[in-house]
Amino acid sequence: xxxxxxxxxxxxxxxxxxxxxxxxxxxxxxxxxxxxxxxxxxxxxxxxxxxxxxxxxxxxxxxxxxxxxxxxxxxxxxxxxxxxxxxxxxxxxxxxxxxxxxxxxxxxxxxxxxxxxxxxxxxxxxxxxxxxxxxxxxxxxxxxxxxxxxxxxxxxxxxxxxxxxxxxxxxxxxxxxxxxxxxxxxxxxxxxxxxxxxxxxxxxxxxxxxxxxxxxxxxxxxxxxxxxxxxxxxxxxxxxxxxxxxxxxxxxxxxxxxxxxxxxxxxxxxxxxxxxxxxxxxxxxxxxxxxxxxxxxxxxxxxxxxxxxxxxxxxxxxxxxxxxxxxxxxxxxxxxxxxxxxxxxxxxxxxxxxxxxxxxxxxxxxxxxxxxxxxxxxxxxxxxxxxxxxxxxxxxxxxxxxxxxxxxxxxxxxxxxxxxxxxxxxxxxxxxxxxxxxxxxxxxxxxxxxxxxxxxxxxxxxxxxxxxxxxxxx
Ligand code: UDP
Numbered sequence: 001x002x003x004x005x006x007x008x009x010x011x012x013x014x015x016x017x018x019x020x021x022x023x024x025x026x027x028x029x030x031x032x033x034x035x036x037x038x039x040x041x042x043x044x045x046x047x048x049x050x051x052x053x054x055x056x057x058x059x060x061x062x063x064x065x066x067x068x069x070x071x072x073x074x075x076x077x078x079x080x081x082x083x084x085x086x087x088x089x090x091x092x093x094x095x096x097x098x099x100x101x102x103x104x105x106x107x108x109x110x111x112x113x114x115x116x117x118x119x120x121x122x123x124x125x126x127x128x129x130x131x132x133x134x135x136x137x138x139x140x141x142x143x144x145x146x147x148x149x150x151x152x153x154x155x156x157x158x159x160x161x162x163x164x165x166x167x168x169x170x171x172x173x174x175x176x177x178x179x180x181x182x183x184x185x186x187x188x189x190x191x192x193x194x195x196x197x198x199x200x201x202x203x204x205x206x207x208x209x210x211x212x213x214x215x216x217x218x219x220x221x222x223x224x225x226x227x228x229x230x231x232x233x234x235x236x237x238x239x240x241x242x243x244x245x246x247x248x249x250x251x252x253x254x255x256x257x258x259x260x261x262x263x264x265x266x267x268x269x270x271x272x273x274x275x276x277x278x279x280x281x282x283x284x285x286x287x288x289x290x291x292x293x294x295x296x297x298x299x300x301x302x303x304x305x306x307x308x309x310x311x312x313x314x315x316x317x318x319x320x321x322x323x324x325x326x327x328x329x330x331x332x333x334x335x336x337x338x339x340x341x342x343x344x345x346x347x348x349x350x351x352x353x354x355x356x357x358x359x360x361x362x363x364x365x366x367x368x369x370x371x372x373x374x375x376x377x378x379x380x381x382x383x384x385x386x387x388x389x390x391x392x393x394x395x396x397x398x399x400x401x402x403x404x405x406x407x408x409x410x411x412x413x414x415x416x417x418x419x420x421x422x423x424x425x426x427x428x429x430x431x432x433x434x435x436x437x438x439x440x441x442x443x444x445x446x447x448x449x450x451x452x453x454x455x456x457x458x459x460x461x462x463x464x465x466x467x468x469x470x471x472x473x474x
Pocket of ligand 1: 016017018020280281282283284285309346347348349350351366367368369370371373
Protein backbone atom coordinates (compact mmCIF):
# COMPACT_ATOMS: atom_id res chain seq x y z
CA UNK A 1 0.00 0.00 0.00
CA UNK A 2 1.29 3.48 -0.83
CA UNK A 3 2.37 5.52 2.20
CA UNK A 4 0.16 8.48 3.14
CA UNK A 5 1.86 11.82 2.32
CA UNK A 6 1.64 14.59 4.90
CA UNK A 7 2.21 18.32 4.86
CA UNK A 8 3.06 19.67 8.32
CA UNK A 9 2.61 23.41 8.85
CA UNK A 10 4.56 24.73 11.84
CA UNK A 11 3.48 28.11 13.20
CA UNK A 12 5.33 29.34 16.33
CA UNK A 13 4.69 32.51 18.30
CA UNK A 14 7.12 35.31 17.41
CA UNK A 15 9.52 34.90 20.35
CA UNK A 16 12.94 33.26 20.60
CA UNK A 17 12.06 30.38 22.96
CA UNK A 18 8.98 29.44 20.91
CA UNK A 19 10.66 29.69 17.48
CA UNK A 20 13.58 27.67 18.81
CA UNK A 21 11.46 24.73 19.91
CA UNK A 22 9.52 24.75 16.62
CA UNK A 23 12.79 24.83 14.65
CA UNK A 24 14.02 21.80 16.57
CA UNK A 25 10.74 20.07 15.80
CA UNK A 26 11.13 20.94 12.09
CA UNK A 27 14.65 19.49 12.04
CA UNK A 28 13.55 16.35 13.84
CA UNK A 29 10.60 15.76 11.55
CA UNK A 30 12.79 16.30 8.52
CA UNK A 31 15.53 13.92 9.65
CA UNK A 32 13.21 11.16 10.79
CA UNK A 33 10.53 11.27 8.11
CA UNK A 34 11.71 11.79 4.56
CA UNK A 35 8.18 11.64 3.12
CA UNK A 36 6.93 14.79 4.88
CA UNK A 37 6.50 18.24 3.39
CA UNK A 38 7.31 20.73 6.15
CA UNK A 39 6.42 24.43 5.99
CA UNK A 40 7.60 26.85 8.64
CA UNK A 41 5.27 29.85 8.84
CA UNK A 42 6.33 33.20 10.29
CA UNK A 43 6.74 36.88 9.45
CA UNK A 44 9.22 38.03 6.75
CA UNK A 45 11.42 39.55 9.48
CA UNK A 46 11.59 36.34 11.52
CA UNK A 47 12.13 34.15 8.49
CA UNK A 48 15.03 36.34 7.35
CA UNK A 49 16.63 36.13 10.76
CA UNK A 50 16.14 32.33 10.97
CA UNK A 51 17.57 31.82 7.50
CA UNK A 52 20.59 34.02 8.21
CA UNK A 53 21.56 32.08 11.33
CA UNK A 54 20.37 28.53 10.79
CA UNK A 55 21.30 26.23 7.96
CA UNK A 56 18.22 24.43 6.81
CA UNK A 57 17.65 21.58 4.51
CA UNK A 58 16.12 22.92 1.32
CA UNK A 59 13.26 20.49 1.85
CA UNK A 60 11.94 22.65 4.68
CA UNK A 61 9.86 25.41 3.13
CA UNK A 62 9.14 28.84 4.55
CA UNK A 63 5.95 30.81 4.17
CA UNK A 64 5.81 34.52 5.11
CA UNK A 65 2.78 36.22 6.54
CA UNK A 66 2.79 40.04 6.34
CA UNK A 67 2.97 41.60 9.79
CA UNK A 68 3.09 45.01 11.39
CA UNK A 69 3.52 45.23 15.17
CA UNK A 70 2.04 48.76 15.03
CA UNK A 71 -1.22 47.57 13.55
CA UNK A 72 -2.70 45.97 16.64
CA UNK A 73 -6.42 46.74 16.41
CA UNK A 74 -6.72 47.06 20.18
CA UNK A 75 -10.21 47.57 21.53
CA UNK A 76 -10.95 51.28 22.18
CA UNK A 77 -10.94 50.81 25.96
CA UNK A 78 -7.21 50.67 26.62
CA UNK A 79 -6.88 52.42 29.99
CA UNK A 80 -5.84 49.22 31.70
CA UNK A 81 -2.69 48.97 29.57
CA UNK A 82 -0.68 51.27 31.79
CA UNK A 83 -1.81 49.40 34.91
CA UNK A 84 -0.74 46.07 33.52
CA UNK A 85 2.76 47.44 32.92
CA UNK A 86 3.19 45.17 29.94
CA UNK A 87 1.79 47.43 27.25
CA UNK A 88 4.24 46.46 24.51
CA UNK A 89 3.72 42.77 25.09
CA UNK A 90 -0.06 43.07 25.06
CA UNK A 91 -0.02 45.34 22.01
CA UNK A 92 2.20 42.81 20.28
CA UNK A 93 -0.13 39.93 21.23
CA UNK A 94 -3.08 41.72 19.71
CA UNK A 95 -1.09 42.57 16.58
CA UNK A 96 -0.41 38.87 15.98
CA UNK A 97 -4.16 38.29 15.53
CA UNK A 98 -3.83 40.27 12.30
CA UNK A 99 -1.89 37.32 10.87
CA UNK A 100 -5.18 35.44 10.66
CA UNK A 101 -6.45 36.38 7.14
CA UNK A 102 -3.09 35.59 5.49
CA UNK A 103 -2.80 32.31 7.43
CA UNK A 104 -6.37 31.43 6.44
CA UNK A 105 -5.50 32.06 2.74
CA UNK A 106 -2.41 29.89 3.05
CA UNK A 107 -4.26 26.95 4.61
CA UNK A 108 -7.06 27.33 2.05
CA UNK A 109 -4.52 27.07 -0.81
CA UNK A 110 -2.52 24.16 0.52
CA UNK A 111 -5.53 22.18 1.67
CA UNK A 112 -7.13 22.32 -1.78
CA UNK A 113 -3.78 21.51 -3.49
CA UNK A 114 -3.20 18.68 -1.03
CA UNK A 115 -6.64 17.21 -1.59
CA UNK A 116 -5.86 16.87 -5.29
CA UNK A 117 -2.49 15.19 -4.52
CA UNK A 118 -3.84 12.92 -1.77
CA UNK A 119 -1.77 14.66 0.91
CA UNK A 120 -3.00 15.26 4.48
CA UNK A 121 -2.38 18.71 5.96
CA UNK A 122 -1.64 19.11 9.68
CA UNK A 123 -1.37 22.50 11.41
CA UNK A 124 0.90 22.64 14.46
CA UNK A 125 0.48 26.00 16.16
CA UNK A 126 1.64 27.85 19.20
CA UNK A 127 -0.45 28.32 22.38
CA UNK A 128 -0.87 32.03 21.61
CA UNK A 129 -2.43 31.24 18.22
CA UNK A 130 -5.56 29.43 19.46
CA UNK A 131 -7.44 31.00 16.54
CA UNK A 132 -5.66 28.57 14.19
CA UNK A 133 -7.99 25.85 15.56
CA UNK A 134 -10.87 27.64 13.83
CA UNK A 135 -8.92 27.96 10.58
CA UNK A 136 -8.09 24.24 10.69
CA UNK A 137 -11.75 23.35 11.32
CA UNK A 138 -12.85 25.55 8.42
CA UNK A 139 -10.61 23.63 5.98
CA UNK A 140 -11.08 20.26 7.74
CA UNK A 141 -7.42 19.80 8.48
CA UNK A 142 -5.91 18.17 11.55
CA UNK A 143 -4.74 20.57 14.26
CA UNK A 144 -2.30 20.22 17.11
CA UNK A 145 -1.08 22.72 19.66
CA UNK A 146 2.61 22.45 20.47
CA UNK A 147 3.35 23.31 24.12
CA UNK A 148 6.86 24.62 24.45
CA UNK A 149 6.26 24.49 28.24
CA UNK A 150 6.12 21.57 30.64
CA UNK A 151 2.82 19.68 30.57
CA UNK A 152 2.18 20.55 34.23
CA UNK A 153 3.20 24.20 33.78
CA UNK A 154 0.99 24.65 30.74
CA UNK A 155 -2.00 23.02 32.49
CA UNK A 156 -1.74 25.35 35.48
CA UNK A 157 -1.02 28.43 33.36
CA UNK A 158 -4.00 27.78 31.06
CA UNK A 159 -6.32 27.15 33.99
CA UNK A 160 -5.22 30.33 35.78
CA UNK A 161 -5.93 32.49 32.73
CA UNK A 162 -9.19 30.79 31.84
CA UNK A 163 -10.62 30.96 35.39
CA UNK A 164 -10.30 34.63 36.28
CA UNK A 165 -10.21 36.70 38.40
CA UNK A 166 -7.89 35.73 41.24
CA UNK A 167 -8.27 39.07 43.00
CA UNK A 168 -11.08 37.67 45.14
CA UNK A 169 -9.16 34.60 46.28
CA UNK A 170 -9.14 34.91 50.04
CA UNK A 171 -6.74 32.11 50.95
CA UNK A 172 -3.06 31.92 50.04
CA UNK A 173 -3.45 28.43 48.61
CA UNK A 174 -6.23 27.58 46.17
CA UNK A 175 -7.07 24.72 43.84
CA UNK A 176 -7.84 24.78 40.13
CA UNK A 177 -11.33 23.91 38.83
CA UNK A 178 -10.01 21.52 36.14
CA UNK A 179 -7.40 19.95 38.41
CA UNK A 180 -8.67 19.93 42.02
CA UNK A 181 -5.53 18.09 43.20
CA UNK A 182 -3.24 20.93 42.14
CA UNK A 183 -2.76 23.65 44.74
CA UNK A 184 -1.43 27.04 43.67
CA UNK A 185 -0.03 29.68 46.02
CA UNK A 186 -0.86 33.34 45.42
CA UNK A 187 2.84 34.23 45.44
CA UNK A 188 3.22 32.07 42.32
CA UNK A 189 1.02 34.44 40.33
CA UNK A 190 2.66 37.12 38.23
CA UNK A 191 1.55 40.72 38.64
CA UNK A 192 -0.55 40.71 35.45
CA UNK A 193 -2.33 37.51 36.54
CA UNK A 194 -3.07 39.01 39.97
CA UNK A 195 -4.44 42.17 38.39
CA UNK A 196 -6.38 40.47 35.60
CA UNK A 197 -10.13 40.72 36.16
CA UNK A 198 -11.26 38.67 33.18
CA UNK A 199 -12.23 41.70 31.09
CA UNK A 200 -8.94 43.59 30.75
CA UNK A 201 -6.82 43.28 27.61
CA UNK A 202 -4.46 40.57 28.81
CA UNK A 203 -7.33 38.46 30.14
CA UNK A 204 -9.44 38.88 27.04
CA UNK A 205 -6.63 37.82 24.73
CA UNK A 206 -5.24 34.92 26.79
CA UNK A 207 -8.61 33.55 27.88
CA UNK A 208 -9.78 33.50 24.27
CA UNK A 209 -6.61 31.94 22.84
CA UNK A 210 -6.16 29.36 25.61
CA UNK A 211 -9.83 28.33 25.51
CA UNK A 212 -9.53 27.79 21.75
CA UNK A 213 -6.32 25.78 22.25
CA UNK A 214 -8.28 23.40 24.48
CA UNK A 215 -10.39 22.52 21.41
CA UNK A 216 -7.43 21.30 19.38
CA UNK A 217 -7.29 17.69 18.11
CA UNK A 218 -4.11 16.80 20.02
CA UNK A 219 -1.29 18.25 22.05
CA UNK A 220 2.40 17.94 21.37
CA UNK A 221 4.48 18.70 24.44
CA UNK A 222 8.20 19.37 24.61
CA UNK A 223 8.60 17.03 27.54
CA UNK A 224 9.63 13.47 28.29
CA UNK A 225 7.00 10.93 29.23
CA UNK A 226 9.09 9.45 32.05
CA UNK A 227 9.38 12.93 33.61
CA UNK A 228 5.73 13.97 33.49
CA UNK A 229 3.68 10.80 33.09
CA UNK A 230 1.14 11.64 35.78
CA UNK A 231 0.61 15.20 34.51
CA UNK A 232 0.28 14.02 30.91
CA UNK A 233 -2.43 11.57 32.01
CA UNK A 234 -4.13 14.26 34.07
CA UNK A 235 -4.30 16.77 31.19
CA UNK A 236 -5.36 14.13 28.63
CA UNK A 237 -8.23 13.11 30.93
CA UNK A 238 -9.34 16.69 31.42
CA UNK A 239 -9.12 17.82 27.77
CA UNK A 240 -10.16 14.43 26.35
CA UNK A 241 -7.56 14.58 23.60
CA UNK A 242 -4.37 12.59 22.97
CA UNK A 243 -1.14 14.09 24.29
CA UNK A 244 2.17 13.30 22.65
CA UNK A 245 5.36 13.96 24.65
CA UNK A 246 8.11 14.61 22.09
CA UNK A 247 10.95 16.07 24.11
CA UNK A 248 13.53 17.04 24.77
CA UNK A 249 13.65 19.14 21.60
CA UNK A 250 16.75 21.24 22.04
CA UNK A 251 18.90 23.28 19.71
CA UNK A 252 17.13 25.37 17.12
CA UNK A 253 18.78 28.76 16.75
CA UNK A 254 20.98 28.12 19.79
CA UNK A 255 23.08 25.64 17.92
CA UNK A 256 23.49 28.07 15.03
CA UNK A 257 27.02 29.28 15.61
CA UNK A 258 29.39 26.76 17.19
CA UNK A 259 32.27 29.27 17.16
CA UNK A 260 30.33 31.79 19.28
CA UNK A 261 31.61 32.29 22.80
CA UNK A 262 35.12 30.90 22.33
CA UNK A 263 36.31 33.23 25.12
CA UNK A 264 33.77 31.78 27.56
CA UNK A 265 34.74 28.24 26.70
CA UNK A 266 38.42 29.06 27.21
CA UNK A 267 37.53 30.58 30.58
CA UNK A 268 35.54 27.47 31.51
CA UNK A 269 38.53 25.32 30.48
CA UNK A 270 40.53 26.99 33.29
CA UNK A 271 38.22 25.59 35.97
CA UNK A 272 37.89 22.11 37.51
CA UNK A 273 34.96 19.85 36.54
CA UNK A 274 31.53 20.85 37.87
CA UNK A 275 32.92 23.90 39.68
CA UNK A 276 31.29 26.81 37.80
CA UNK A 277 27.81 28.21 38.43
CA UNK A 278 26.04 29.48 35.29
CA UNK A 279 23.44 32.22 35.87
CA UNK A 280 20.89 33.34 33.30
CA UNK A 281 17.27 34.42 33.46
CA UNK A 282 16.35 33.68 29.85
CA UNK A 283 15.88 35.85 26.81
CA UNK A 284 13.49 38.42 28.25
CA UNK A 285 13.74 38.81 32.02
CA UNK A 286 15.62 41.14 34.32
CA UNK A 287 15.96 41.36 38.09
CA UNK A 288 15.20 44.28 40.38
CA UNK A 289 18.23 46.43 41.17
CA UNK A 290 18.28 45.39 44.86
CA UNK A 291 18.02 41.73 43.81
CA UNK A 292 21.06 42.11 41.53
CA UNK A 293 23.03 43.53 44.45
CA UNK A 294 22.04 40.69 46.79
CA UNK A 295 22.81 38.11 44.13
CA UNK A 296 26.24 39.64 43.54
CA UNK A 297 27.01 39.67 47.28
CA UNK A 298 25.76 36.12 47.64
CA UNK A 299 27.98 34.97 44.76
CA UNK A 300 30.97 36.66 46.32
CA UNK A 301 30.22 34.96 49.64
CA UNK A 302 29.83 31.58 47.95
CA UNK A 303 33.46 31.75 46.75
CA UNK A 304 32.54 29.71 43.67
CA UNK A 305 33.37 30.73 40.10
CA UNK A 306 30.41 31.85 38.01
CA UNK A 307 29.27 33.02 34.57
CA UNK A 308 26.52 35.62 34.83
CA UNK A 309 24.46 36.66 31.80
CA UNK A 310 23.63 40.08 33.11
CA UNK A 311 21.09 42.65 31.97
CA UNK A 312 20.12 46.11 33.19
CA UNK A 313 17.60 45.87 36.05
CA UNK A 314 13.84 45.93 35.52
CA UNK A 315 12.52 49.23 34.30
CA UNK A 316 15.68 50.01 32.27
CA UNK A 317 15.82 49.43 28.52
CA UNK A 318 17.88 46.27 27.86
CA UNK A 319 19.73 48.16 25.11
CA UNK A 320 21.00 50.78 27.60
CA UNK A 321 24.68 50.64 28.53
CA UNK A 322 25.35 48.65 31.65
CA UNK A 323 26.10 50.87 34.67
CA UNK A 324 28.55 49.84 37.43
CA UNK A 325 26.20 51.29 40.06
CA UNK A 326 23.87 48.31 39.50
CA UNK A 327 26.43 46.04 41.17
CA UNK A 328 28.50 46.43 44.35
CA UNK A 329 31.49 48.80 43.89
CA UNK A 330 34.13 47.35 41.51
CA UNK A 331 32.40 43.97 41.64
CA UNK A 332 32.76 43.08 37.97
CA UNK A 333 36.40 44.21 37.77
CA UNK A 334 37.33 42.41 40.99
CA UNK A 335 35.61 39.15 40.03
CA UNK A 336 37.18 39.19 36.57
CA UNK A 337 40.67 39.87 37.93
CA UNK A 338 40.32 36.97 40.36
CA UNK A 339 39.05 34.75 37.50
CA UNK A 340 36.02 34.21 39.75
CA UNK A 341 33.42 35.79 37.52
CA UNK A 342 32.73 35.99 33.78
CA UNK A 343 30.06 38.55 32.83
CA UNK A 344 28.11 38.26 29.59
CA UNK A 345 26.48 41.52 28.54
CA UNK A 346 24.44 40.14 25.68
CA UNK A 347 23.71 36.73 24.31
CA UNK A 348 25.45 33.72 25.86
CA UNK A 349 26.12 30.40 24.07
CA UNK A 350 23.96 28.63 26.65
CA UNK A 351 24.06 25.15 25.16
CA UNK A 352 27.86 25.21 24.95
CA UNK A 353 28.15 26.49 28.53
CA UNK A 354 25.77 23.88 29.94
CA UNK A 355 27.49 21.04 28.13
CA UNK A 356 30.98 22.10 29.30
CA UNK A 357 32.39 19.76 31.95
CA UNK A 358 33.29 22.68 34.26
CA UNK A 359 29.66 23.80 34.61
CA UNK A 360 28.29 22.42 37.87
CA UNK A 361 24.93 24.16 38.37
CA UNK A 362 22.55 26.53 36.61
CA UNK A 363 20.77 29.38 38.40
CA UNK A 364 17.79 29.83 36.13
CA UNK A 365 14.38 31.50 35.88
CA UNK A 366 13.24 28.02 34.73
CA UNK A 367 11.85 28.90 31.33
CA UNK A 368 11.17 25.44 29.94
CA UNK A 369 13.84 25.57 27.24
CA UNK A 370 16.48 26.38 29.83
CA UNK A 371 15.21 23.56 32.06
CA UNK A 372 15.40 20.99 29.25
CA UNK A 373 18.84 22.18 28.21
CA UNK A 374 20.13 21.93 31.78
CA UNK A 375 18.72 18.48 32.50
CA UNK A 376 19.87 17.22 29.12
CA UNK A 377 23.40 18.23 30.11
CA UNK A 378 23.03 16.68 33.58
CA UNK A 379 23.34 20.07 35.32
CA UNK A 380 21.24 20.59 38.51
CA UNK A 381 19.14 23.73 38.77
CA UNK A 382 18.97 26.54 41.31
CA UNK A 383 15.60 28.06 40.53
CA UNK A 384 14.57 31.67 40.60
CA UNK A 385 11.24 31.72 38.72
CA UNK A 386 10.15 35.18 37.62
CA UNK A 387 6.79 34.87 35.89
CA UNK A 388 4.69 33.06 33.32
CA UNK A 389 4.52 29.33 34.02
CA UNK A 390 8.05 29.26 35.48
CA UNK A 391 6.86 28.81 39.09
CA UNK A 392 4.98 25.69 38.06
CA UNK A 393 7.94 24.26 36.19
CA UNK A 394 9.80 24.61 39.48
CA UNK A 395 7.09 22.70 41.36
CA UNK A 396 7.75 19.58 39.31
CA UNK A 397 11.52 20.02 39.25
CA UNK A 398 11.60 20.17 43.04
CA UNK A 399 9.30 17.16 43.24
CA UNK A 400 11.57 15.20 40.88
CA UNK A 401 14.58 16.22 42.97
CA UNK A 402 16.74 18.08 40.45
CA UNK A 403 16.29 21.62 41.73
CA UNK A 404 16.46 23.85 44.81
CA UNK A 405 14.69 27.20 44.87
CA UNK A 406 16.71 30.25 45.90
CA UNK A 407 14.21 33.07 45.31
CA UNK A 408 11.01 33.86 43.48
CA UNK A 409 9.73 36.81 41.44
CA UNK A 410 11.06 40.17 40.30
CA UNK A 411 8.41 42.42 41.77
CA UNK A 412 9.52 45.17 44.18
CA UNK A 413 8.43 43.14 47.20
CA UNK A 414 10.15 39.87 46.18
CA UNK A 415 12.94 39.22 48.61
CA UNK A 416 16.31 37.64 48.12
CA UNK A 417 19.07 37.56 50.70
CA UNK A 418 22.78 37.13 49.99
CA UNK A 419 23.07 34.54 52.77
CA UNK A 420 20.40 32.39 51.11
CA UNK A 421 22.16 32.68 47.73
CA UNK A 422 25.45 31.53 49.22
CA UNK A 423 23.76 28.71 51.20
CA UNK A 424 21.83 27.32 48.25
CA UNK A 425 24.86 27.48 45.94
CA UNK A 426 26.87 25.59 48.55
CA UNK A 427 24.10 23.04 49.07
CA UNK A 428 23.80 22.30 45.34
CA UNK A 429 27.48 22.42 44.39
CA UNK A 430 29.27 21.55 47.62
CA UNK A 431 30.48 18.36 49.21
CA UNK A 432 27.36 17.39 51.18
CA UNK A 433 24.74 14.64 51.14
CA UNK A 434 21.82 16.75 49.85
CA UNK A 435 23.90 18.09 46.97
CA UNK A 436 25.17 14.62 46.09
CA UNK A 437 21.63 13.21 45.95
CA UNK A 438 20.48 16.13 43.78
CA UNK A 439 23.40 15.75 41.37
CA UNK A 440 22.88 11.99 41.09
CA UNK A 441 19.18 12.44 40.38
CA UNK A 442 20.02 15.00 37.67
CA UNK A 443 22.35 12.49 35.99
CA UNK A 444 19.58 9.89 36.07
CA UNK A 445 17.22 12.34 34.34
CA UNK A 446 19.94 13.13 31.81
CA UNK A 447 20.13 9.42 30.93
CA UNK A 448 16.33 9.28 30.62
CA UNK A 449 16.47 12.27 28.26
CA UNK A 450 19.16 10.62 26.15
CA UNK A 451 17.01 7.50 25.95
CA UNK A 452 13.83 9.28 24.86
CA UNK A 453 14.79 9.24 21.14
CA UNK A 454 17.16 6.28 21.03
CA UNK A 455 15.10 3.89 18.94
CA UNK A 456 11.58 3.19 17.74
CA UNK A 457 10.49 1.81 21.11
CA UNK A 458 11.45 4.94 23.10
CA UNK A 459 8.88 7.34 24.50
CA UNK A 460 9.41 10.44 22.35
CA UNK A 461 10.00 8.47 19.14
CA UNK A 462 6.68 6.74 19.80
CA UNK A 463 5.05 10.09 20.67
CA UNK A 464 6.03 11.66 17.36
CA UNK A 465 5.04 8.57 15.37
CA UNK A 466 1.67 8.44 17.18
CA UNK A 467 1.00 12.07 16.38
CA UNK A 468 1.77 11.64 12.65
CA UNK A 469 -0.37 8.51 12.49
CA UNK A 470 -3.31 10.28 14.12
CA UNK A 471 -3.02 13.18 11.66
CA UNK A 472 -2.92 10.80 8.69
CA UNK A 473 -5.95 8.84 9.86
CA UNK A 474 -8.05 11.88 10.63
N1 UDP B 1 19.35 31.75 25.52
C1 UDP B 1 20.65 31.74 25.05
N2 UDP B 1 21.49 32.72 25.47
C2 UDP B 1 21.09 33.71 26.33
C3 UDP B 1 19.76 33.69 26.81
C4 UDP B 1 18.93 32.69 26.39
O1 UDP B 1 21.06 30.87 24.27
O2 UDP B 1 21.91 34.56 26.66
C5 UDP B 1 18.44 30.71 25.03
C6 UDP B 1 18.34 29.53 25.98
O3 UDP B 1 19.34 28.57 25.66
C7 UDP B 1 16.94 29.04 25.73
C8 UDP B 1 16.17 30.27 25.32
O4 UDP B 1 17.14 31.25 24.95
O5 UDP B 1 16.91 28.12 24.64
C9 UDP B 1 15.35 30.84 26.45
O6 UDP B 1 14.17 30.10 26.53
P1 UDP B 1 13.51 29.79 27.93
O7 UDP B 1 12.29 29.00 27.66
O8 UDP B 1 14.48 29.19 28.85
O9 UDP B 1 13.16 31.21 28.52
P2 UDP B 1 12.46 32.53 27.91
O10 UDP B 1 13.55 33.34 27.33
O11 UDP B 1 11.46 32.06 26.89
O12 UDP B 1 11.86 33.17 29.12
